[in-house]
Amino acid sequence: MESSYSTQKILLYLSLFSLVYFILIVYWSYSPPNSTNTIRFIGELLTIPMLMLIIFNFIYALFQILKKRKTKIFITILALNLVSIVFLIIVTINQLNS
Amino acid sequence: MKKHSLILIIIVFTLLIISCTSENEINAGVNKPQKTTNNLEQNYKQLPSDTLFFQIAKNNYLITHSSKLNKGSVTSSLTVKKYNDNLFSISYNFDTNKEHWKLFQSNKVIEKSTELKNENISIQNLTEVNNLIEDYIAYIFSEIMDKKNKKIVSTINYHKSIINTTIRSIENEDTCNCTVHPEFLIDKSFFNCQEDHFYNTSALKSALNQYTSENSDIDSSTNNLITFLSTYEEQTISYNKYYSFYVTNEDFQIFINYQTASSSGNCAWWCPLGGGSDHGCCGNYSGCCLYWHAACYIHDKMCSDCKPSWFCLPGCVPDAQQPPNNTLTLY
Incomplete structure (x- = not known):
């Protein structure tokens, strides 16, 4: 299961993009903008695929680290996705309890 | 002697003016503002009954209100200036031809209040503007009520409710809340939030x-x-x-949601992809759905109660629940 360098780079950028995406939608949930139409359209379409993506990236990076393949880049991917997952869990608990 | 009689005449004349002024105020029977009277009388007499315009100029504030009725559709605006600088302006429109139009107004007021809150206007300014409107509203109503269309007059209340809701939200450090007053729904009064009564x-x-x-x-x-x-x-x-002793807030909200959802759903029966607010349609808007996707369908199904709000995104509207079997009675 050897992945090419370009695939690893794509995974890294996707992890970074999903983290920024989730930070943005969490920010908008606390201070909603005046017009929500565009956010709702893109958000409804992207949120679930993005969640699946971070879970996939996390598991894939973990698997690659355990196999000791290109550890440095996969640790970065794992860390980014772990931050995303922990961040979303905390926000979910906070919003469900409020 | 001449000098003394001149002073006496001046004193008598001054007393006469004061007494006349007091008498006029009592006869008016309302808190008659001094500065705007001329403006107000001139303007409302010149304009037709389906158009309203008035200005309040006091304490460095200039509050301008205008509204117009066109075939059941009402457009209005309230502009507030302080020291000739624009402080804020609110535009408010509603269409009385739309089915259950009254039920949609509280959400519109909340939306406008949120916009106003986001402009970060100080609570002091908002309170001063609100107090000015409060001071003049009785006089304005007494002057225009029998001369203007009631829908036009009612626009003042929407703007007042928006300002009040924003003030309450800032004071309570909470989101903007406004529950429509039942008296408005049964045509007993103009629009008001229950929270302001x-x-x-x-x-x-x-x-x-x-x-x-x-x-x-x-x-x-x-x-x-x-x-x-x-x-x-x-x-x-x-x-x-x-x-809440007669109808709980929750039941009242369920009733409003049910009525608004059932009325907005009917218009989309002929749309090929359903309505813009149906499950599966990406986004949430009135009219026909423009883009349907399975991801949006799963997302909409998971967000029937809009929780958690980060996942359900801003502008989420919970699915309408059926009112409980013990039918709701509005008092």
Whole structure:
């Protein structure tokens, strides 16, 4: 299961993009903008695929680290996705309890 | 001698002017503002009955209100200037041809209040503007009520409610909340938020005492209210609290959601992809759905109660719930 360098780079950028995406939608949930139409359209379409993506990236990076393949880049991917997952869990608990 | 009579004439003349002014104010029967009177009288007499324009200029504020009715559709705006600088402006439109149009107004007021809150205007300015409108509203109503269309006059209340809701939200450090007043729904009053209406506790107690003395058969809700009031010590009680003894806030909200959802769903029966607010349609808008996707369908199904809000995104509207079997009675 050897992945090419370009695939690893794509995974890294996707992890970074999903983290920024989730930070943005969490920010908008606390201070909603005046017009929500565009956010709702893109958000409804992207949120679930993005969640699946971070879970996939996390598991894939973990698997690659355990196999000791290109550890440095996969640790970065794992860390980014772990931050995303922990961040979303905390926000979910906070919003469900409020 | 001549000098003394001149002083005497001046004193008598001054007293006469003062007494005449006081008499006029009493005869007017309302708190008649001094600065705007001329403007107001000139403007409302010049404009037709389906158009309203007035300005209040006081304490460095210039509040301009205008509204127009066109075939049941009302457009209005309120602009506030302080020291000639624009402080804020609110535009408010509603269409009385739309089915259940009254039920949509509280959400619109909340939306406009949120916009106003996001402009970060100081609570002091908002309170001063609100107080100015409060000072003049009785006089304005008394002057225009029989000359203007009621829908046009009612626009003042929407703007007042938006400002009040924003003030409440800032004071309570909470989101903007406004529950439509039942009296507005049954045409007994113009639009008001329940949260802005307060009863004097002693007046309410005496009214209930009179009611119990005249009626032997008292319902359980009224009995509960009387029991609650016997230990209630505040001078005023919010309408919200009072009304919750008859219809709980939750049931009232369910009723409103059900009515608005059922009325908006009917218009999309002919759309190939359903309505813009249906499950599966990406986004949430009125009219026909423009883009349907399975990801949006799963997302909409998971967000039937809009929780958690980060996942359900801003502008989420919970699915309408059926009102409980014990049918809701509006008082």
